[in-house]
Amino acid sequence: MSQKRILIVGGGFAGVHAAIGAVEVLRSASGSAVSVELVSPEPDLVIRPRLYESDLSGARVPLTGVLGSIGVRHRCARVTEIDVERRTVQLDDRREPVGFDQLVVAAGGRLALPAGTEVHSADTYTEAVALRRAIGSVAREGDPRPGVIVVGGGFTGLELSAEIASGPECAARSVTRPTGAHVMLIEQRRELAPDFGPRARAVIDGALRALGVEVRTGVQVSEARSDGVVLDSGERLDAKLVVWSAGPRASALTDQIPGRRDRLGRLHVDRFLATEVEGIWACGDCAAARVDREHVAVMSCQQAMPQGRRAGENAALTLLGRPPRGYRQSLYLTCLDLGAFGALLTCGFERNTILAAGPGAKEFKRYINRSRIYPPASSDPERVLEWGRTPPSGSALAALSRLALRSSAIRRRITGSAEDRASVFGTSADVDADLSRVAA
Ligand SMILES: Cc1cc2nc3c(=O)[nH]c(=O)nc-3n(C[C@H](O)[C@H](O)[C@H](O)COP(=O)(O)OP(=O)(O)OC[C@H]3O[C@@H](n4cnc5c(N)ncnc54)[C@H](O)[C@@H]3O)c2cc1C
Numbered sequence: 108m109s110q111k112r113i114l115i116v117g118g119g120f121a122g123v124h125a126a127i128g129a130v131e132v133l134r135s136a137s138g139s140a141v142s143v144e145l146v147s148p149e150p151d152l153v154i155r156p157r158l159y160e161s162d163l164s165g166a167r168v169p170l171t172g173v174l175g176s177i178g179v180r181h182r183c184a185r186v187t188e189i190d191v192e193r194r195t196v197q198l199d200d201r202r203e204p205v206g207f208d209q210l211v212v213a214a215g216g217r218l219a220l221p222a223g224t225e226v227h228s229a230d231t232y233t234e235a236v237a238l239r240r241a242i243g244s245v246a247r248e249g250d251p252r253p254g255v256i257v258v259g260g261g262f263t264g265l266e267l268s269a270e271i272a273s274g275p276e277c278a279a280r281s282v283t284r285p286t287g288a289h290v291m292l293i294e295q296r297r298e299l300a301p302d303f304g305p306r307a308r309a310v311i312d313g314a315l316r317a318l319g320v321e322v323r324t325g326v327q328v329s330e331a332r333s334d335g336v337v338l339d340s341g342e343r344l345d346a347k348l349v350v351w352s353a354g355p356r357a358s359a360l361t362d363q364i365p366g367r368r369d370r371l372g373r374l375h376v377d378r379f380l381a382t383e384v385e386g387i388w389a390c391g392d393c394a395a396a397r398v399d400r401e402h403v404a405v406m407s408c409q410q411a412m413p414q415g416r417r418a419g420e421n422a423a424l425t426l427l428g429r430p431p432r433g434y435r436q437s438l439y440l441t442c443l444d445l446g447a448f449g450a451l452l453t454c455g456f457e458r459n460t461i462l463a464a465g466p467g468a469k470e471f472k473r474y475i476n477r478s479r480i481y482p483p484a485s486s487d488p489e490r491v492l493e494w495g496r497t498p499p500s501g502s503a504l505a506a507l508s509r510l511a512l513r514s515s516a517i518r519r520r521i522t523g524s525a526e527d528r529a530s531v532f533g534t535s536a537d538v539d540a541d542l543s544r545v546a547a
Pocket of ligand 1: 116119120146148154155158187213214216263358392393409410442
């Protein structure tokens with residue numbers, strides 16, 4: 108039997124979980140001659156949800172550990188071309204194309220930064236580190252004028268504004284004494300935090316006010332420079348630093364795959380995460396996957412992980428001649444970091460059912476960012492596969508359990524199937540019991 112290859116493009120959350128999903132399926136078919144390889148230009152899994160944070164230590168995890176332990180080869184290269192007819196990809200570090208039998212596209216997305224300017228962003232690890240260095244000098248100078256302008260009031264723009272205004276050494280509860288830079292947040296839509304429902308918006312509004320963030324809504328930036336922005340009205344706003352946080356787009360690599368796409372450039376996929384080209388799957392930020400009858404996935408780690416897993420499983424199942432499995436994920440939580448105020452935890456796609464706000468929600472945010480989404484430090488393949496299946500829990504889940512079980516009102520608000528809940532919170536015997544009580 109000739110060796111077949113599943114090639115995964117992208118070493119983010121979707122790509123790593125695709126590798127785990129594929130390996131798990133192949134393990135169940137002893138003697139299958141299939142190799143799983145993952146291509147990405149960096150040697151690390153970047154913990155992107157942490158890139159707004161002041162302290163970025165540990166925000167990169169070497170891919171060799173997690174992939175090597177389950178026998179997945181990592182090629183440290185960038186895919187420059189996908190030939191869907193020949194079923195090959197071209198890498199930037201070699202002449203010969205690399206063939207594939209099944210391809211999983213998990214190349215993520217990027218912010219569309221304004222061309223030709225020196226604005227900052229927190230979209231990649233390198234950008235986030237550069238931003239932190241630059242903010243350090245702004246905050247220290249203690250100038251009362253707006254030090255930092257953040258453009259874009261989406262999820263990341265809100266977290267960045269709160270974090271920068273809070274200052275690095277400002278702990279939750281000390282909201283009355285933020286020590287960070289003076290921040291102005293600019294949002295083109297009419298209201299602050301337009302992606303949230305009115306109840307959640309009121310919390311966000313209060314938190315940003317307490318942190319002294321100046322908010323301008325309903326204005327559009329027509330020009331961004333390193334030292335300020337020009338609005339479409341012609342008004343010029345000076346700042347020491349401009350941080351761009353608007354306009355995410357699917358990776359340009361997806362342009363090479365024929366088929367429909369959404370307004371963010373994400374590839375249309377069916378319920379199995381198959382693109383319109385046979386044998387090519389897409390997941391994570393570069394796929395417009397339906398999570399249930401009504402909703403399409405948002406660009407989120409929370410959805411990239413289970414999607415990656417399913418896409419990897421389906422690539423492997425197809426090679427084994429078995430039917431693919433459908434993807435569905437009806438539970439959706441957001442946990443928005445609001446700096447020294449704490450955080451805001453909501454449930455549901457309307458982002459309006461508040462489960463917790465303030466320091467308690469921050470505890471959950473820390474659990475997600477520092478524990479829940481990390482692969483195990485161990486190189487034991489069983490632990491890595493277990494992480495891919497349902498994330499590790501134990502103490503990790505304690506924060507949520509405490510939060511969720513604190514009041515019956517919260518209990519009633521957590522929706523979704525047991526599988527969905529496990530994919531977000533993890534499982535362990537006692538937590539499972541807690542969560543089934545929540546569901547009851
Ligand atoms: C500041 C910030 C805060 C966030 N907060 C949250 C949050 O609270 N909750 C949440 O759920 N989500 C959050 N997100 C979003 C989340 O990080 C992304 O949705 C998630 O990382 C998407 O995973 P992915 O694997 O699809 O893409 P990515 O993580 O972007 O990974 C893409 C991978 O593809 C590789 N790649 C790209 N092009 C090529 C190429 N040509 N060849 C080979 N490899 C390529 C990249 O190098 C990378 O390894 C946040 C993001 C940011 C930036």
